[in-house]
Amino acid sequence: MIALLRRMFGVGGGTPQIAAAHPRDAAAIAALHAQSFHRGWSDEEVESLLVDGRVLAHSLRVGGAFAGFVLSRRAADEAEILSIAVARRHRGRGFARQLLNLHLGRLAALGVKALFLEVDESNAPAIALYRGAGFREVGKRPNYYPLPGGRTAAALVLRRDIA
Numbered sequence: 775m776i777a778l779l780r781r782m783f784g785v786g787g788g789t790p791q792i793a794a795a796h797p798r799d800a801a802a803i804a805a806l807h808a809q810s811f812h813r814g815w816s817d818e819e820v821e822s823l824l825v826d827g828r829v830l831a832h833s834l835r836v837g838g839a840f841a842g843f844v845l846s847r848r849a850a851d852e853a854e855i856l857s858i859a860v861a862r863r864h865r866g867r868g869f870a871r872q873l874l875n876l877h878l879g880r881l882a883a884l885g886v887k888a889l890f891l892e893v894d895e896s897n898a899p900a901i902a903l904y905r906g907a908g909f910r911e912v913g914k915r916p917n918y919y920p921l922p923g924g925r926t927a928a929a930l931v932l933r934r935d936i937a
């Protein structure tokens with residue numbers, strides 16, 4: 775029913791397109807990051823990542839409008855996924871899975887053999903995304919993420935090897 779309404783009224787509709795992110799995407803990435811995480815990134819922080827030769831970045835557009843991003847940083851033959859987010863209205867439609875798969879393929883082509891990332895242990899959608907992409911838990915950092923009200927959350931450290 776929801777899919778039918780989306781098709782009828784174009785709500786959240788449009789063709790998804792994934793491409794290498796450009797420094798001009800910095801403001802859109804920073805805005806989506808700020809909506810998605812407790813600690814945001816400034817436009818300048820994102821811009822400096824996008825011009826860093828070790829950083830690989832992809833953006834998602836749906837119907838031409840910016841709708842998501844993924845960023846990783848390489849060091850030798852390893853890489854860390856720094857962040858991934860999809861705009862709220864487009865979540866649950868497989869877009870993060872597509873973004874991550876394409877991104878992992880590009881990292882593999884660049885010679886990356888192992889991938890790491892940290893994720894809040896209570897972030898069920900992200901953990902489902904990463905487990906489905908073959909990441910496994912290799913560590914845990916207690917009290918890693920500061921939360922409002924002085925609370926903290928633990929980070930899981932996940933790893934995936936690329937054969």
Ligand SMILES: CC(C)(COP(=O)(O)OP(=O)(O)OC[C@H]1O[C@@H](n2cnc3c(N)ncnc32)[C@H](O)[C@@H]1OP(=O)(O)O)[C@@H](O)C(=O)NCCC(=O)NCCS
Binds near residue numbers: 900
């Ligand atoms: C995590 C996030 C990127 C997922 O984006 P998405 O486009 O909704 O994800 P997809 O539709 O591609 O689904 C990916 C997987 O997660 C699962 N998933 C999606 N939303 C979920 C939810 N609310 N609860 C549990 N699992 C969920 C899907 O079932 C899917 O698993 P599968 O491929 O095994 O079926 C999105 O929720 C987001 O932007 N969150 C805020 C930013 C964030 O937390 N990023 C991760 C930081 S480490």
